[in-house]
Amino acid sequence: MVAPAVLEIDGSFGEGGGQTIRIATSFSIILGRPIRVTRVRAGRRTPGIRPQHAATLKILREVCGGSLEGGEIGSTEFTFSPGRPASRSMTVDMGTAASITLVLQALIPAVSLSGVELDLELVGGTDVPWSPTCDYVGTVLGASLRRLGVEFGLEVERRGYYPNGGGRAKVRIRPCREILPIELPARTSEPQISLVSRAGMLPRRVAEQQASSATSQLARHGLSPAAVEVRIEDSASPGSSILVSAVDGSCYVGADSIGARGKPALRVGSEAAWWFARSYTTGACVDPHLADMLAPLLCLARSPSSLLTSEFTEHLRTSLHVAQQFVGADYTVGDAGAAKLLTITPGEQNS
DSSP states (O other), rough: OOOOOOOOEEESTTTOOOHHHHHHHHHHHHTOOEEESSSTTTSSSSSSSOHHHHHHHHHHHHHHHHHEEEEETOOSSSSEEEEOOOOOEEEEOOSSBBBBBHHHHHHHHHTTTTTTOOOEEEBBSSSSTSOOOOOHHHHIIHHHHHHTOOOOEEOOOOOOOOOTOOOEEEEEEOOOOOOOOOOESSOOSSSEEEEEEESSSSSSHHHHHHHHHHHHHHHHTTTTOEEEEEEEOOSSSSSSEEEEEEEETTTTEEEEEEOOOOOHHHHHHHHHHHHHHHHHHTTBBOOOHHHHHHHHTTTTTSEEEEESSSOOOOOHHHHHHHHHHOOOOEEEEEEEEEEEEEEEOOOOOGG
């Protein structure tokens, strides 16, 4: 049998960030195609692989038994050759506040679509800048991936905030035979809005103020949460987070925010609610961050899918571009009132 040719991917295309690394490596494992990614994050202030990207590559290599060249921090290119994933249990300490959720974005589809089960304990950052919180992944991403046939369970045992990290999360990824297409061209109901505000090693009033300011911001947009949860968490260092979400069979919209030194709790809550309202009030079925995560996987389905999202971002365009390097999928984007309707048509090889 002739080994598949190495697929060359320009890591500077479009948004040119870590999303390219995660999608390319995940698809490499799913489709058994070796890759070489060059010009990694070339347009960024600090080019090359960062700690969270290096952690993702290391974990994917260990899980699938593949080989990796050039995956060190600072490297501007790497070559990844996938092996054969096997069901197993493992623990990985990422050593810093590197984002656990960014690792999971790549790991969950790669493992599940390889037809194996993985029990993984990760130590690192659960709620850190420039990545979704664990609440977002467990609530919004988890529900939407189940629609695609991908199932996982996520349990956070200890929160890990930036910059110290030290959080601990357990994830169980279950096997999936194939990605199911989804049709989300319009919401068929108005789901209840939920709000969860957390703080660790901080006074309870921090979490309460986040929840209060989020509720006030929602009210400015004519929205009201049906459920408000305020939690004090076990954590390795001081920090806080909040998630505003609305999830049901035709709507998967969420927005989160995290606390930081010098950032008032009132701003944390207001920020999450503002971003939520910006997406939700357009009538969108999925928020723009979720569209980034779902759209590439829908390129692997056997028939077309549609997603109504609040905006077509550069992140989303980049995500689809990377997926198209592997499979012959096509897509169109059209206006749908204040939202954008994305239609994805898989290539003939998927049918």
